[in-house]
Amino acid sequence: MRLPLAALWLTLAISVPLAAQPADWTRPFPGHRVIGNLYSVGTYDLGVFLITSSEGHILINTGLEDSTPLIRKNIESLGFRLEDVKTLLTMQAHWDHAAALAEIKQISGAEILATAGDAPMLEDGGFSDPHFGGKVWFKPVKVDRILKDGEVIELGETRLTVVETPGHTSGSVSYTMKVREAGRGYDVVIANMGSINPGLRLAVNPTYPGISEDFAKTFRIQNTLSADVWVAGHASQYGLHEKYKPGQAYNPTTFVDPEGYRAAVERHEKLYLEYLATERR
Numbered sequence: 001m002r003l004p005l006a007a008l009w010l011t012l013a014i015s016v017p018l019a020a021q022p023a024d025w026t027r028p029f030p031g032h033r034v035i036g037n038l039y040s041v042g043t044y045d046l047g048v049f050l051i052t053s054s055e056g057h058i059l060i061n062t063g064l065e066d067s068t069p070l071i072r073k074n075i076e077s078l079g080f081r082l083e084d085v086k087t088l089l090t091m092q093a094h095w096d097h098a099a100a101l102a103e104i105k106q107i108s109g110a111e112i113l114a115t116a117g118d119a120p121m122l123e124d125g126g127f128s129d130p131h132f133g134g135k136v137w138f139k140p141v142k143v144d145r146i147l148k149d150g151e152v153i154e155l156g157e158t159r160l161t162v163v164e165t166p167g168h169t170s171g172s173v174s175y176t177m178k179v180r181e182a183g184r185g186y187d188v189v190i191a192n193m194g195s196i197n198p199g200l201r202l203a204v205n206p207t208y209p210g211i212s213e214d215f216a217k218t219f220r221i222q223n224t225l226s227a228d229v230w231v232a233g234h235a236s237q238y239g240l241h242e243k244y245k246p247g248q249a250y251n252p253t254t255f256v257d258p259e260g261y262r263a264a265v266e267r268h269e270k271l272y273l274e275y276l277a278t279e280r281r
């Protein structure tokens with residue numbers, strides 16, 4: 001494999017099992033409003049998103065096993081309660097996004113919804129992960145219901161559409177919603193980027209059957225999504241720290257970045273094609 005892994009790490013913040021986790025995964029970062037009823041409540045690099053409604057909230061991702069106190073603090077600083085989370089979602093069944101699911105489910109009593117591809121990994125703590133599996137990475141959870149591609153999750157006035165974007169894991173998923181702010185509508189994408197973890201096999205002796213086609217499908221779909229505003233599983237992927245500084249006043253345009261979204265999808269697709277070419281060489 002010819003890929004410059006260190007460079008990949010820096011640009012895509014890929015999750016690899018390291019003896020020491022990147023400090024940015026556990027470093028606190030203030031909770032803040034992204035746009036409308038979408039809030040970011042994760043750590044410095046791990047994207048955790050709260051979508052609020054009058055009937056309770058949706059939480060997407062949970063970070064590491066010890067991320068719960070940070071997430072709780074961020075949610076409370078924004079005037080909401082972790083106990084009011086009714087629906088728990090993930091973008092990919094890897095430990096850096098799913099490890100606190102069990103604890104947050106216990107605290108909130110929320111329902112866990114997951115894709116058919118990711119549910120088995122969530123239910124065995126990552127043991128059946130075709131790439132990293134063979135050990136339990138996080139506390140397993142029971143998935144309450146399987147999400148369907150294109151399904152609209154409704155909670156209060158919130159409508160969140162499920163967009164399967166597999167490859168990074170077999171059940172990786174993105175979400176879209178519409179937000180209205182100051183008389184203008186915004187298309188919002190919560191994107192699971194198609195990043196390739198080191199050692200993954202796409203075409204030759206694939207990590208799981210169909211993985212290469214899954215990545216191709218993800219880029220095809222993500223290229224068609226309209227994203228006025230977008231966020232992703234890692235802050236570095238969507239340029240959080242360039243767009244927002246702690247204490248900055250809320251403005252609905254802070255995260256407006258359709259060109260950045262398009263460029264990020266393109267960049268990931270290019271890396272995928274290069275990876276594939278290298279593998280076949």
Ligand SMILES: [Zn+2]
Nearest residue numbers: 015092094168
């Ligand atoms: Zn991952």
